[in-house]
Amino acid sequence: SYVLTQPPSVSVAPGQTARITCGGNNIGSKSVHWYQQKPGQAPVLVVYDDSDRPSGIPERFSGSNSGNTATLTISRVEAGDEADYYCQVWDSSSDHKVFGTGTKVTVL
């Protein structure tokens, strides 16, 4: 089955840039979506189709995808960005939705 690997944690100071990676075999050939989940809440879509943002999501959130790595970038990090982040793709070989292992972003 298709595996998506994320770093367990990323720490960043307020105002700096956080980069969260999502590794998968030839992930650049797939559409990658990113979700933010705060404690006790349902996930929220923050980036879809590699780099598009839903309405209401700040421009500070951006995405890229190439080769074996997709990346979610959070610019000018704020305290409110502290959350767990998950990448997600559709694996057509198994007809399964697959989530990454998740990354906890801590704002120092």
Next chain:
Amino acid sequence: QVQLVQSGAEVKKPGSSVKVSCKASGGTFSSYAISWVRQAPGQGLEWMGGIIPIFGTANYAQKFQGRVTITADESTSTAYMELSSLRSEDTAVYYCAITKGLTVTTYFDYWGQGTLVTVSS
């Protein structure tokens, strides 16, 4: 704006079944695909399967094949997830989530609030 409202928390015995509901409002139920995603305590998100209500056929993750049944009732705009032969490892928050368009392959636009299912003797 679509809203998904799920049924309340459940406590079940090992070996029993649980059925969780997810009622949609504010949109066109027949134009969505609905999936179920679970999250064990302190763990990540896990896709269980999905259904396109107007087609009626469900697609299940291999891990849950034979134990999960996902259905949808267009007349009430409600989707259901039934999980059988429950074990302690099934203790989790279960979410329903909607994909716009008649496909389960893309991203989730809206999520329900989650339903905690606790399996304990």
